[in-house]
Amino acid sequence: MHRRSRPYGVPDSSSPLPYTDTKPVGAADFYAAVNATFRFILGEQGLEGLRRYWLDLGRKYFAPVTRRWSEGGLQAVAEHWRAFFAAEPGAEVEVTRGAAEVVLEVRTCPAIAYLRAHGREIVPCFCQHCHFVSAAMGEGAGIEVRVEGGNGSCTQRFALAGHFVQPQQLEDIATAS
Amino acid sequence: MIGIYDFCGHYEWTFQWLHEQGGHELVRRYWDEAIHQDSQRHADALITAKGFDGMDEYWGHTLGEEGGEWEVTRGDDVFRIDMHHCPSKGFLIRNGLKSHPDYCDHCLGWIGPLMKKAGFVVNHEHNHCGQCWWEIRRAEDATPASRPGELSGDADVRLHDDWTATGSHLDSYERATDPDDKRPPPSADEPAAGR
Numbered sequence: 001m002h003r004r005s006r007p008y009g010v011p012d013s014s015s016p017l018p019y020t021d022t023k024p025v026g027a028a029d030f031y032a033a034v035n036a037t038f039r040f041i042l043g044e045q046g047l048e049g050l051r052r053y054w055l056d057l058g059r060k061y062f063a064p065v066t067r068r069w070s071e072g073g074l075q076a077v078a079e080h081w082r083a084f085f086a087a088e089p090g091a092e093v094e095v096t097r098g099a100a101e102v103v104l105e106v107r108t109c110p111a112i113a114y115l116r117a118h119g120r121e122i123v124p125c126f127c128q129h130c131h132f133v134s135a136a137m138g139e140g141a142g143i144e145v146r147v148e149g150g151n152g153s154c155t156q157r158f159a160l161a162g163h164f165v166q167p168q169q170l171e172d173i174a175t176a177s
Numbered sequence: 178m179i180g181i182y183d184f185c186g187h188y189e190w191t192f193q194w195l196h197e198q199g200g201h202e203l204v205r206r207y208w209d210e211a212i213h214q215d216s217q218r219h220a221d222a223l224i225t226a227k228g229f230d231g232m233d234e235y236w237g238h239t240l241g242e243e244g245g246e247w248e249v250t251r252g253d254d255v256f257r258i259d260m261h262h263c264p265s266k267g268f269l270i271r272n273g274l275k276s277h278p279d280y281c282d283h284c285l286g287w288i289g290p291l292m293k294k295a296g297f298v299v300n301h302e303h304n305h306c307g308q309c310w311w312e313i314r315r316a317e318d319a320t321p322a323s324r325p326g327e328l329s330g331d332a333d334v335r336l337h338d339d340w341t342a343t344g345s346h347l348d349s350y351e352r353a354t355d356p357d358d359k360r361p362p363p364s365a366d367e368p369a370a371g372r
């Protein structure tokens with residue numbers, strides 16, 4: 001018995017995203033791998049090690065994002081997140097570009113929704129990665145982030161460095177379950 | 178947020194990050210413990226319970242979601258995949274991403290321990306350019322890997338020009354369940370089996 005499949009189309013070279021694919025959205029099963037990766041590193045290196053992983057990922061793997069944000073400022077931030085969530089299956093997110101902030105209203109976090117729907121045990125600090133990765137992506141571009149909420153829905157605000165009066169309070173980020 | 182549209186990119190980057198933290202052994206444990214036993218536990222359950230039917234069910238779903246171009250050949254005693262355009266390695270190639278020395282090893286890194294537990298062995302080759310083939314048989318079945326074209330006909334990836342395209346080099350596995358079970362490369366005057 002033979003069964004054959006065909007590939008999707010060609011990559012979108014005009015995308016604001018740093019890495020592009022031929023498929024329109026990602027394969028949702030990979031959310032389980034992201035969660036499992038966090039759990040593995042947490043078990044091996046503790047919370048400090050996991051935060052170092054997130055920061056390294058933001059600074060190194062996502063360095064092209066930093067460059068785009070550095071060149072394009074808040075407009076580039078807004079364009080990035082609109083394209084980003086359009087490619088995440090199940091995401092319901094509104095991205096608003098204000099005068100001083102880009103605000104992400106995450107009504108349905110695609111990762112948490114998938115993990116819950118498939119009965120996966122979610123790493124409790126899962127939602128902290130949004131802060132640490134985005135903070136690392138933004139630091140070289142003079143962009144800061146504040147995250148509030150989590151565990152399925154949250155608000156993420158991006159602004160030029162110095163705009164936010166208070167530093168990120170990690171207790172403002174919900175424990176995931 | 179870490180998304181999954183570019184999952185293969187940060188997955189590959191993570192292999193190298195882990196290697197720098199704890200060497201190859203930590204990367205092997207990541208493939209087994211985080212991917213095989215945690216992330217892909219649904220594959221483990223399907224294949225352990227249903228054997229070849231479970232493989233069909235698992236890869237039918239997951240390869241369909243990921244895209245790419247492949248062919249599955251089912252026999253009573255063998256499950257074969259000819260991967261003509263790997264969606265995962267293809268993503269890395271198109272985006273110029275290479276942090277870890279051999280991304281392709283991750284497949285046998287998590288599938289190998291799963292197959293060992295489920296009672297199967299793997300004949301496999303990958304060319305590091307997005308093409309590979311797999312033949313999975315029961316561990317007690319001593320049948321060797323098929324010759325090119327013997328099992329999957331024209332779909333056999335070994336018969337296609339890109340199998341030995343510029344930049345390709347083959348890693349070969351015979352009755353393997355471990356990512357480090359690579360056969361030594363053939364000497365210049367020794368033809369490689371199955372090529």
